[in-house]
Amino acid sequence: MLLLLASFTLFAAAGCSNGAGNGDSGSGNSVSANVSQTSSEVQQDPWSGVTPATISDTKSGIESLQSAVKEFKQAVEAEQTEEIKKLAAEMAGVWVAMQADVKSANGSLHETIDGELQRLMAEVASDKRSKDVLIELDYSLYQHLRDLKQHF
């Protein structure tokens, strides 16, 4: 799964634009630079290579993720592959931006959401992605983000 996640970060880096959230003209370069990390380095940080999105605070990050999760479901059901990938990359960026805060607030929820997002990214990156699996993961994320919002 981590190798699939690594593949995802490659395509996310390719698909990400400055509009993905951080407005940093150097974002593409910083993601490209991380592509050359060794697999052992990727294993240590599953989100290496993902540029953190710009968020004003964690609460707005959660809300942004919640919106993306809903749009993701619609994209999956409409079989809009590019949109699926774009939204997945967007979710990854927002998560990376806020995950430290989330971990401090609730380690258990952090672990759950992190795991779900990793699985979602892996499924998106897979050649045999399953609509049912994506929707189930997305729904699970929806619920856990709802729980998380109560902490902020």
Add this chain to the structure above:
Amino acid sequence: MVTVQKRFVSLFVCFALLLSLVPSFTATAAAKAVNVTVDGKKLTANVSPQTVNGRTFVPYRAIAEAIGATVKFDSKTNRATITKGKQTVELTVGSKTAKINGSSAKLDAAPLNVKGTLLVPLRFVGESLGVWVTWKASTSTAALETKKTIKHSLGSTTLNSVPKRAVVLFNGAVDISVLLEVKPVGAVESYIQQPFYEYIRPKLKGTKTLGDETQPNLEAIAALKPDVIIATKVRHEKIHAQLKSIAPTIVTEDLSDWQDNLQIQAQIFNKEEIAAEFLAEWKAKVADFKRKLPAKDKGAAISIIRFNPDGSARAYNAGFAYKIFKELGFSTPKQQLATGQEFITVSSLEQVSLLDGDYIFDFTTDWDGDGAVLQHQKKWTTSDLWKNLNAVKKDKYYKVNSVTWNLSGGAMAADLLLDDLYFHFDLE
């Protein structure tokens, strides 16, 4: 000389004018008259009850005597002590710190001295002494009840004080207790995620488990010495007599009617304001959902199902989730209605069309934890017959959270289910 006098007079006038602008800080400056009744009778006192900054104050002796409490006043410490049964409340003039049975408690407002009479905060005193306190805004009346008779499905039960040691025997009521900020001394354990469902577990630390909803442990219940037991008819009618012998028991009509159960529990625990607020918010959310639901989905036929460990499946034309969908204006699949049954058993794959609808929501639970029911679910849902279902062809088959959609049945679960529907129906 005249000039000096003139100056003195003008100074005096200025001073008097200034004084007249200074607001009075007496207790009656912002007081509003309010009625207080105790068990239906108007409270009479030498100083009238009054509301100051939104809080109702009453003469301490008058209220104590009206609710059957004894009272003492220590003029050296300006402290009033009111005792009713096993509860003792101590209040001191001008102090926001009170005591209940020796333990400190914070008041929003300190007791007042009005014309030499000590006025105490009504709600705090009432609730501390186990008295039901209800505010009726339309008549500016604070109604106190020293006992309450609750009508329920198996008769009526009188409580002589607001319960402090509740035992709760069905999952929906456990959820509602948490919502109402009442921690039961004992409760039935959840069907999965024991001892209690994860979404409410943090609020139930210290609550003893009493077996499950279908077979609560009577000895364990008795050992807790409860002062109220909350049960439900379909589960506990047969043990009602035994429960009654342990403590006053209230048996709700329908374990899945969360709104009715909420209102009953709110009455029992003097938490009607919380319940009213929750229900008002619920109604607003239902209206919002209905307004946002696109025309194509209004009145859609919703099939609510689960797969069973015995190799069958069930469609629900009754129960918790069904009631919520009805409230939202959805319909029941015609072929299910035609059976005339509330819980429809589908025993073979050949009958799978009974499970169809415009949408199918599946809250299958792996009760036994061995994965067998999930294998059964997979076997059916990968079959050609299943794939030919209307909802499946349109990608409207969803697996949903079995706890909040079925196994709990409480008010907070209802709220979570409704929020899930914003996800499933693509609403903002």
